[in-house]
Amino acid sequence: MASHSLDHALSRQAPTSRTAERYARAAMLLALYALGFVLTHRLAAAWGGHGYYSLWFPAAGLRLALLWRVGARFTLPIALVELAVDLATGAVVVTTPDWPLAVFGAVRPVIAYGVTVFAIRQQLSRRAGRGGALFTAPMPFALASVLAPVAAALAAVPQALLRPDLTGITDVQAMVLSLNAFAIGDLLGVLLVAPPLLWAVDRLSGRQRAPLRAPRMALLMEAAGVLAVGLAIGAGLAWIDLGLQPAPVLVAIAWIGLRSGRVGAWSALLLVAAIVLPISANDMTTPARLQLHLGLATIVVTGYLAGSFADAQARARDDLARRDRLLFQAERLKTLRAMSVAVIHEISQPLSTLSIEARHLHESARDTPPEVAATAALIHAKATQLSDLVRRLRRYGGRAVDEPTPLPISILMESVLALARPELSAAGVGLAVGTVDGDLVVLGQEVELAQALMNLLRNAAQACGAGSEVTLTAAREGTNATLTVLNHCAPDQPPQPGMGVGTLVARAIVEAHGGTLARITDPAGTVRATIALPLIGDRP
Amino acid sequence: MNDPIVHVVDDDPDLGASVARLLRRHGFAAEPFVDPAALLAVYDIAPAHCIVTDVMMGDLDGFAFADRVRAIDDGVAIVFMTAWPTTANAVDSVRRYGGLDYLEKPIDEDRLLAAVTEGVAWSKARRTAHARTANLTPRERQVFDLLVQGHPNKVVADRLGLSPKTVEDHRAAVLAKTGANGLAQLIALTK
Numbered sequence: 001m002a003s004h005s006l007d008h009a010l011s012r013q014a015p016t017s018r019t020a021e022r023y024a025r026a027a028m029l030l031a032l033y034a035l036g037f038v039l040t041h042r043l044a045a046a047w048g049g050h051g052y053y054s055l056w057f058p059a060a061g062l063r064l065a066l067l068w069r070v071g072a073r074f075t076l077p078i079a080l081v082e083l084a085v086d087l088a089t090g091a092v093v094v095t096t097p098d099w100p101l102a103v104f105g106a107v108r109p110v111i112a113y114g115v116t117v118f119a120i121r122q123q124l125s126r127r128a129g130r131g132g133a134l135f136t137a138p139m140p141f142a143l144a145s146v147l148a149p150v151a152a153a154l155a156a157v158p159q160a161l162l163r164p165d166l167t168g169i170t171d172v173q174a175m176v177l178s179l180n181a182f183a184i185g186d187l188l189g190v191l192l193v194a195p196p197l198l199w200a201v202d203r204l205s206g207r208q209r210a211p212l213r214a215p216r217m218a219l220l221m222e223a224a225g226v227l228a229v230g231l232a233i234g235a236g237l238a239w240i241d242l243g244l245q246p247a248p249v250l251v252a253i254a255w256i257g258l259r260s261g262r263v264g265a266w267s268a269l270l271l272v273a274a275i276v277l278p279i280s281a282n283d284m285t286t287p288a289r290l291q292l293h294l295g296l297a298t299i300v301v302t303g304y305l306a307g308s309f310a311d312a313q314a315r316a317r318d319d320l321a322r323r324d325r326l327l328f329q330a331e332r333l334k335t336l337r338a339m340s341v342a343v344i345h346e347i348s349q350p351l352s353t354l355s356i357e358a359r360h361l362h363e364s365a366r367d368t369p370p371e372v373a374a375t376a377a378l379i380h381a382k383a384t385q386l387s388d389l390v391r392r393l394r395r396y397g398g399r400a401v402d403e404p405t406p407l408p409i410s411i412l413m414e415s416v417l418a419l420a421r422p423e424l425s426a427a428g429v430g431l432a433v434g435t436v437d438g439d440l441v442v443l444g445q446e447v448e449l450a451q452a453l454m455n456l457l458r459n460a461a462q463a464c465g466a467g468s469e470v471t472l473t474a475a476r477e478g479t480n481a482t483l484t485v486l487n488h489c490a491p492d493q494p495p496q497p498g499m500g501v502g503t504l505v506a507r508a509i510v511e512a513h514g515g516t517l518a519r520i521t522d523p524a525g526t527v528r529a530t531i532a533l534p535l536i537g538d539r540p
Numbered sequence: 541m542n543d544p545i546v547h548v549v550d551d552d553p554d555l556g557a558s559v560a561r562l563l564r565r566h567g568f569a570a571e572p573f574v575d576p577a578a579l580l581a582v583y584d585i586a587p588a589h590c591i592v593t594d595v596m597m598g599d600l601d602g603f604a605f606a607d608r609v610r611a612i613d614d615g616v617a618i619v620f621m622t623a624w625p626t627t628a629n630a631v632d633s634v635r636r637y638g639g640l641d642y643l644e645k646p647i648d649e650d651r652l653l654a655a656v657t658e659g660v661a662w663s664k665a666r667r668t669a670h671a672r673t674a675n676l677t678p679r680e681r682q683v684f685d686l687l688v689q690g691h692p693n694k695v696v697a698d699r700l701g702l703s704p705k706t707v708e709d710h711r712a713a714v715l716a717k718t719g720a721n722g723l724a725q726l727i728a729l730t731k
Contacts, residue, residue, distance in 0.1 A: 348623040350555075353554045360562065387646035
């Protein structure tokens with residue numbers, strides 16, 4: 001009974017408490033963000049300059065990470081938090097007559113970031129799964145990381161042109177310089193801070209549970225060697241008075257990114273940044289620092305894009321291989337289906353006759369010797385059983401097979417519930433459904449998967465009969481989406497062993513989709529059937 | 541013999557005979573037919589109240605057969621049975637072909653008997669209604685057709701170019717001949 005009430009809470013009482021919980025979590029996130037924003041702002045001060053924005057602005061990384069994780073709808077709350085911090089620290093003052101412009105100037109970058117994240121996510125969902133390597137994770141995040149700072153810098157152009165007096169920069173050349181510095185600071189901040197932050201958050205929240213893999217030694221050595229050569233050539237060029245040239249390190253980092261993905265690229269970037277940033281902090285003239293950071297930003301953008309692209313291609317390749325396997329399995333399933341439908345047809349024809357005659361025989365054998373009557377009754381019973389079997393088999397199979405497409409679990413559940421609700425309520429079986437994360441997307445054939453899920457629901461309903469309850473929930477488990485069907489028998493109704501055909505068909509379908517179907521029966525007879533299907537990733 | 545007449549059409553002779561015997565045991569004068577085309581050829585002299593037909597048959601499928609039977613006799617009820625049930629066919633069989641039911645093989649006997657009983661009742665009611673309107677004169681038939689569409693006497697008179705008085709007379713004749721007790725019962729005859 002305990003699990004009963006739990007599931008009820010899950011499906012019915014949840015909305016209000018869950019909303020409250022969501023608000024509380026959002027408030028906590030924003031408070032954390034405010035704190036992080038203050039700290040990173042302090043950190044950035046060392047690389048600031050008169051008339052410039054900071055040339056290494058980690059707060060931007062914090063901002064993009066948060067926006068990417070919680071979505072563009074948090075743009076306004078984040079903007080308000082930043083504004084509040086700016087007001088509290090005196091970075092924005094509202095005593096001057098131009099205060100509306102100052103306020104807008106403070107929230108403008110956040111809005112530019114929010115719009116960028118929204119636009120990229122929008123493109124992503126529109127092309128879900130078929131955008132090629134450019135729209136395969138982790139490319140979208142890499143694009144957002146590069147485009148958001150650029151968008152924020154561009155968004156500052158109108159005000160810089162119309163009211164140059166506000167920033168104290170009057171000629172156009174200086175303005176372009178200033179905006180470049182702004183973009184460089186944000187780019188460095190975003191690309192160095194956001195990726196590890198998101199990674200850590202995903203780990204801590206359990207969203208990403210794939211085991212950590214140690215890099216291959218050979219690859220590690222290769223990357224270290226390439227980077228060392230790049231740095232050495234750079235140092236050599238500086239030694240012969242050619243200045244700090246980014247090109248050798250740029251080539252090295254691009255190589256590392258393409259070879260070992262974004263983790264390798266980012267680690268190398270961190271190393272380069274750890275060398276450059278202390279040099280450029282404080283005791284450096286502003287033009288020299290700008291020069292140095294321009295070089296660093298070029299390296300960071302190239303390296304991270306190369307790493308992300310390599311990862312995205314690897315992922316696209318995997319998705320393609322999976323799709324091929326799916327199509328192959330679908331073909332096999334189709335043949336199997338066609339055969340079984342033909343067999344069912346062939347059987348049902350003579351069985352119709354047999355069934356009618358067996359009943360007649362049974363009815364007219366009442367006055368015959370008991371032995372004959374018993375035989376007739378048995379023949380009738382078996383014919384009836386066989387007829388039931390054929391009807392049920394027909395219901396389990398025999399539908400067309402479609403192309404595998406990206407399929408949100410929420411849509412799959414919707415279409416299955418439309419079928420299952422009336423069927424279960426007609427059988428007197430209750431159905432409780434958990435809420436579904438709209439981000440769960442798998443690659444599959446909707447009709448097939450709906451059939452698999454439907455079979456499990458039917459089995460669960462059949463096992464306990466009228467008065468029982470079936471629960472359907474969906475969740476994310478590591479890189480899988482899981483769908484769990486659970487039956488609760490009424491206390492006085494022991495579960496009936498169900499027909500295995502439904503499960504067999506469901507298992508064949510799920511395995512054809514690269515997933516698994518697990519059935520666990522506890523001593524009380526509760527059956528927990530769990531379908532696990534690999535997610536197609538839209539996140540880094 | 542007064543038992544209601546049922547024709548069973550199935551290209552599987554064993555099944556057709558079996559279903560016919562089943563129906564005979566329940567008081568229907570049922571006959572099996574293996575070839576729908578052969579049945580159509582003799583249908584004029586052997587009309588039925590209800591036809592139970594398979595859908596998938598050799599040359600002439602159940603639906604086409606139903607259309608052709610209906611063309612000869614629109615007072616016969618039709619019940620489909622099939623070993624290849626599909627939702628699309630189930631809907632078509634009722635909507636487009638006026639089937640009374642669509643039965644999956646192996647056949648649910650109780651459902652078959654219920655469908656046939658209902659079909660026979662429907663067929664008899666329809667035949668009775670036909671019989672009652674059968675001896676109207678052509679002019680009375682015209683008046684009847686307009687009246688059952690809900691037109692008042694005046695409109696009927698205008699349409700047919702008659703005087704309201706004449707229409708009144710025809711109306712009385714129609715009621716007398718059909719034994720109907722007012723417009724509502726007249727309309728019921730056309731259902």
